[in-house]
Amino acid sequence: MINHHLSDEMILAYAAGSLPAGQAMLVRCHLDMCPHCLQRLMDAQNVGGALLDELPEMDLNEGGFDRLLAQIDDMPVLDEASSHPDHTGVVEGEVLAASSSHGPDMPALLHDVMGHGFDDIKWKLVGPGIRQFILPVQGSEGEKVRLLKLSPGFVTPQHSHHGSEITLVLKGSFCDETGRYKKGDIQEADDDVDHQPIADTEEDCICLTVTDAPLEFKKMMPRLFQPIVGI
Amino acid sequence: MRNMQLTVGILEKGRVLATEDLNKLLVTLGRDRCKACFRTLFEHFAPRLKSFFLKVGTNEEVAEELIQETFVQIWRKSHLYDPSKAAASTWIFTIARNRRIDRFRSEKSFVYRDDQYFADMLVMEEQQIDDVYRGELNEKIKDAIGLLSANQAEVVRLSFFDDISHREIAQKLSLPLGTVKSRLRLAFKHLRTILKEMDQ
Ligand SMILES: [Zn+2]
Numbered sequence: 001m002i003n004h005h006l007s008d009e010m011i012l013a014y015a016a017g018s019l020p021a022g023q024a025m026l027v028r029c030h031l032d033m034c035p036h037c038l039q040r041l042m043d044a045q046n047v048g049g050a051l052l053d054e055l056p057e058m059d060l061n062e063g064g065f066d067r068l069l070a071q072i073d074d075m076p077v078l079d080e081a082s083s084h085p086d087h088t089g090v091v092e093g094e095v096l097a098a099s100s101s102h103g104p105d106m107p108a109l110l111h112d113v114m115g116h117g118f119d120d121i122k123w124k125l126v127g128p129g130i131r132q133f134i135l136p137v138q139g140s141e142g143e144k145v146r147l148l149k150l151s152p153g154f155v156t157p158q159h160s161h162h163g164s165e166i167t168l169v170l171k172g173s174f175c176d177e178t179g180r181y182k183k184g185d186i187q188e189a190d191d192d193v194d195h196q197p198i199a200d201t202e203e204d205c206i207c208l209t210v211t212d213a214p215l216e217f218k219k220m221m222p223r224l225f226q227p228i229v230g231i
Numbered sequence: 232m233r234n235m236q237l238t239v240g241i242l243e244k245g246r247v248l249a250t251e252d253l254n255k256l257l258v259t260l261g262r263d264r265c266k267a268c269f270r271t272l273f274e275h276f277a278p279r280l281k282s283f284f285l286k287v288g289t290n291e292e293v294a295e296e297l298i299q300e301t302f303v304q305i306w307r308k309s310h311l312y313d314p315s316k317a318a319a320s321t322w323i324f325t326i327a328r329n330r331r332i333d334r335f336r337s338e339k340s341f342v343y344r345d346d347q348y349f350a351d352m353l354v355m356e357e358q359q360i361d362d363v364y365r366g367e368l369n370e371k372i373k374d375a376i377g378l379l380s381a382n383q384a385e386v387v388r389l390s391f392f393d394d395i396s397h398r399e400i401a402q403k404l405s406l407p408l409g410t411v412k413s414r415l416r417l418a419f420k421h422l423r424t425i426l427k428e429m430d431q
Contacts, residue, residue, distance in 0.1 A: 008419040009397055009412045016391045017328040021339035028342050042317070043423055048328070048391050049321025050372040053250075055392075057278030058285065061295050065273050068299055069266070072306045109342065138338045 004185040006030055006037050010166075015044035020140035022210040026168050029107035029208060033184045105171055105183075110208065113137060118171065118206065121147065129154020129199075140212065148207045150174055150199040157196070163212035165189040172205035174198060248275055250369040253319040261309035272319070273302060280327055286392045287331060297334060301327045318369035331394065368426065375425040383418035386411055 006014075006027060013019045014027045031038050106117050113135060114121070123131035129151040137145040142163070147170075150156060166188050173182040176195040181187055189195060199205035253275065260268040277298050284294035304326050312322055333340045376384060389400050397415070401408040 007412075008416045012387070012390055012415055012419055013397060016394070017332050017336075017343065018390060018394055018396055019339075020396075021336075021342065024339050024342040040423070043426055044419070045325055046318065046321050046368065046372055046426075047376070047387065047419075047422060049318050049324040050369055050376060051388060051391050052276075052279055052283060052324045052327070053320040053369070054373065054376075055279040055282040058281040060277055060281060060298070061291070064277065064295065064298065065270055068273065068302050068306075071299065071303060075303070075307065113341075 002034050002036070002182075002184040004179070004181060004187060005034065006040075006186050007188055008040075010188070011037065011040045011044050012047075015041055015048055020143050020212070022135075022137050022139035022143045022145035023166060023212075025109060025113070025137060025145065026166055026208055026210050028109050029170075030168050030184070030186055032107040032109070107170075110170075123149055127157065130156060139210070143210065143212050145208070145210050148209050150197065150205040150207070152199045152202055152204070155196060155198050165209060165211045167210075168208045170206045170208055172199060172203040173201055174205045174207070175200045250318050250320070250367075254314040257305075257309055257312050257319040257322070258314055260306075261312050269302075269306065272305070276320075276323055277302070280323075283327055283392060284331065287335060287394045289335075293334070297327070297330050300330050304330070320369060335394070371425060372422065375422050379418050379421060383414050383421070386414045387418050390415065 010019070010023070010027055014024060017024075019027065031041060106114075111117065121133050123133055126132050131149040131151075133147045135145040135147065139145060150172075166186065167181070169181050169183050169185045169187075171183060173180060174197045175181065176197040178187070178189075178195060180200065248271075253272070256268040256272050259265050260272065280298050280301060281294050284297045285291070289297075301323070305323065308326070312319070316322075317325075329340070329343045332343050376387070379387065385404075386400060389395065389403070390397065393400075395403070397411050398408055400406075401411045404411070
């Protein structure tokens, strides 16, 4: 049961295609698990379609449709016989192949980016009870996409944000001043949030986290800790 | 049967193309590879897509190329279109959006590559929604957008067409980011309320 969903702004921005790569990826991973937000996405895309229909018509260059016909004339319809919804290229075939073996915990897109499941992640210790793995996703300037693993019994150093931090719980759960977050839950933290997450069960908590500016740790080992964490 | 009077026609070159008609054209294109249907869809959507692509600040030449790419995709994928899931304009919007991402923001095209997947997943959750409903829905959303305050409609349009982040919208309008976000939230809430009323 997912209790914390994506904000309207995130859904709208995803539908518009205007989120940076890391955030778009995180949103898609949540949509994979959440029919509620998926319905909201469909609504948002319907808004996009309705707006498209109302855009002013602009004159086209001559012969556009004839050029188009010339292009498609030799072109086969892709995978018409296939029952599978969408194959527009080789890469998608790979995505689909990967998604069938991603296991119950890892969203298909994340599995595709990682190339493997949780068990094979090369974690780096960045502080007491905190491990991270930086994902090779190139987003906007300053955007960082990482997996964080919080071990039970350790308190993450209190930190605040200059930009935004968005988190999706993939495994286990954590809680902080703002509430409890379980598998599938989203936490969106803005400039003004100041928090201290803690894994609150026996299990490790694994999260996908996207930040758009460096985090600022408050109390614990501020000078020593930050360069190690590299965040 | 729902009230068909809700369907407001679109007047174009003496022809009235309602949402329903556009959906049917796209279905027929997928089923029969009907080139006449393809032409009518092109004549309806290509001039609008030109506005769409020019809004990203690109030039005419690139906009025309992207229109061609979008219609090549429409041709290749139209057999996957299902009017019970989305209006033709929504389906074409997502293809055009993905073309734009591919061209200008290729670093994130991997996220949007397999979008059809969602439409299929949703139907498993929701089961059948009849075509008439989808046709009406599109018109209803247009009416609802018309009822938004000018401020709300402005941020919604900017976010869909100018390919800029909410932070950039805030800068452009000289507003605090929080104000942009709350306008978007209110607008979306309003639109979704109208959609929900239709379900009852
Ligand atoms: Zn959700």
